[in-house]
Amino acid sequence: MAIDDYQIDSGEEKTYTIFAFTENKVGLLNRITIVFTRRHINIESITVSESEVQNVYRYTIIVKTTYAQVEKLVKQIAKQVDVLRASFYPEEETIFQEIAMYKIPMSSMINGSQVEQIVRDSYARILTVDPQYIIIEKTGHIEETRELFEKLSPFGILQFVRSGRVAITKHMKDLSTYLREQEEAYL
């Protein structure tokens, strides 16, 4: 869904996913985050990775703000010289996941198979078993990873980490098509 497809701005704050497809240039991350800093908008999470196109990188940025504000943010990001395309979507237009890892002491496993049961019920998995600790991994939405955190807490969580959101749009148009359309609009 392109920016122009959204017509109504209710002024309500919502969670939006911003995607930026970029060249791999030193300092570009800084240029992009400045767009948010200047407007005093907090980035909920940011993930940068390779995209499906060689040498093109994908930024996935989560913000909670109004439609009017996210539209301006995206235009400012798109304006950066090394950005190929930028767009934004409400939550319902994307499929998204996060990954969480939990390090708990091995001693927690001694009193029976309670932890193992929790892991199984939560569709998580044990990544590593060490004489002193085990590491559990779970992917899902934030509510799911938080729920597992609460369930594991009584056993003592030594470390916990959750990634930024990674997201994929529901629509079927691919990046190359967008870039071709963009080029046709300008050249």
Next chain:
Amino acid sequence: MNAAVAEITEKEEQAITETRMVTGAQGLLLALLEEGVDTIFGYPGGAIMPIYDALYDFKDQLNHYLVRHEQGGAHAAQGYARITGKPGVCFATSGPGATNLITGIADAQIDSTPLVCITGQVFSHLLGTDAFQETDVLGVTMPVTKWNIQVTRAEDIPDAVAKAFYIATSGRPGPVLVDITKDAQNATFEYSYKKCKRISSYYPVPKLNEKAIAEAAELINNAQKPYVLWGQGVILSHAQEDLKAFIEKAGIPAAWTIMGLAGLPTDHPLNVGMLGMHGNYGPNLLTNECDVMIAIGMRFDDRVTGDLKRYARQAKIIHIEIDPAEINKNVRVDVAVNADAKAALQALLPLINENKHEAWLQKFNECAQIEYTKVMAPEIAPTTGKVKMAEVIHQVSELSEGKAVIVTDVGQHQMTAMRYYRFKDMRRSNITSGGLGTMGFCLPAAMGAKVGAPDRQVIAVIGDGGFQMTLQELGCIFQYQIGVKVLILNNNFLGMVRQWQQLFHQKRYSFTEMVNPDFVGIAKAYGISGNKVTERDNLQEAIQTMLDHQGPYVLEVVVEKEDNVFPMVPAGDSVANIRLS
């Protein structure tokens, strides 16, 4: 020599150029020459010494002006760029040299001025070690440049320069910065140069959207009270004649932002005046009466719009603008024409009907008459009291026949110059610090403008406060005998702040009164002629002497201490609540 031989020789020469081994510093200067650069404003230092050393051998091709402060270098480059339309180039060393450029870069960014700033940087093996005079200039300039790059290898210099010029000048222009480490300046490499014509991730000029043009034309043709607002975009796209043709055919009153001033002669019957906080009465008041607003190459700055919630709510708005990020940024528009102003106006012209909106135009004329009687007449022709700023500008306007280039600083004198100088020359004639409002801009910018247009009369109109911020550039003006005329309007106050203190802070004049030095004495110390006027009777002759003087000249006029600039839209108020007194 026949053509075939000439072609071979040319090819051979090209081949020699292509295989020439040069240092990074030499490569930089060769690249600048390829881009047509002949003028540089700069200040040397340790980290840019190889470039300055190489420059010694290029003195015949590259005119370098030794400014007295890097801020002056950036503003001079801005003045040069604004008057020539070519990118301004400035050099500075690392660390403090580079950071001194920041104000000029930020000013150029907000006013869409093409600048190419070259900074020296410490050796690449010292990067990030807090080495002597090391600053993360890339990080520091990122928020205020259109693009910047750090080069650590000599062979990357030509491409970086080519990209820099392309980005600075294409689409919506802006400042770029190329930071070059000292080892890259020293290293030798095989030089060749290829101009940048395209960057895959950068689309500077959008293709004209025919549908948007048709929609705009329909709105304009059905409008009863259409109103054009134009900004600097018209000048940047060389669309002055197109604007004139457009408003004349459709009979539309047109008003300007201070950056758009001189895009149309001041006395054109459809030029209804200046927008914004200290703009004219009619253009502000009637903003809230028009039914179709056509904004061309302007960005709805808050100084123009006042309170957005009470700004032109009744109007359908057409926005012609090259930068898509400006569309719907401040004002929601009905028809967005994301295009170069010239292309859009040329496409619109055949689609719009010939029209006259006499009753509507008459409303502007009535407002102008009210403003003239209540505000302007007493300002330009007082018979008693101290000299007023407006009468000085009025006389400069008359005596220079509206043909001078007026460069202004920021404050009351700036607004007065905008309001009372009557521009007749539609070439680039108005240079001011619009968006950033930079005190200290005027003197070096005027210097750069005069270098760029030595045959034009360049007058720096400047307040006593702003003059003292960069007056050291009198040294540069003196050294190179740059024939800029400096008109200081001295009220011994930071006048605009004092006006606000009077109107909104119960006359609590907190640190705005200035005890000033002998400005003419300072000019004389720099070897520059000058004069000081305190009496009205001497004013005309003094201005004429300044205009006739060959070479640089400083004229100080002592003006009324507590003069105010009216009309005024109080900050954050509706433009319809414009005050005449």
